[in-house]
Amino acid sequence: MTAEPTGHRWDTTEAVIDGARALLVLPVIRESDPVEVREGIARRRLAAVTGTCPCGAVRRMPNRAQRRADRQAGRVSRAVVEHADQCPAADDTLRRLLSEVDR
């Protein structure tokens, strides 16, 4: 999921991923959100920082050639985490939950 105008705030966290320093831009957990939204965001933060989600999803980083192509094109390399369909952090689930909250 990309940073979309959901009304949510984002913060940054530094981490070391595959031996390289990384700056992670992550959604902030709002105490006012329903528990399902908080769980989905918490799982996204967890997967981004640790590389795994309780649903079994694993963070995949772009390979060296992809990172080089991103760098040459002036793009930021992005990790991918494909959450299980039933995981509250899955793109479609969290997007739907956020759209209901941010109305």
Ligand SMILES: [Zn+2]
């Ligand atoms: Zn998950």
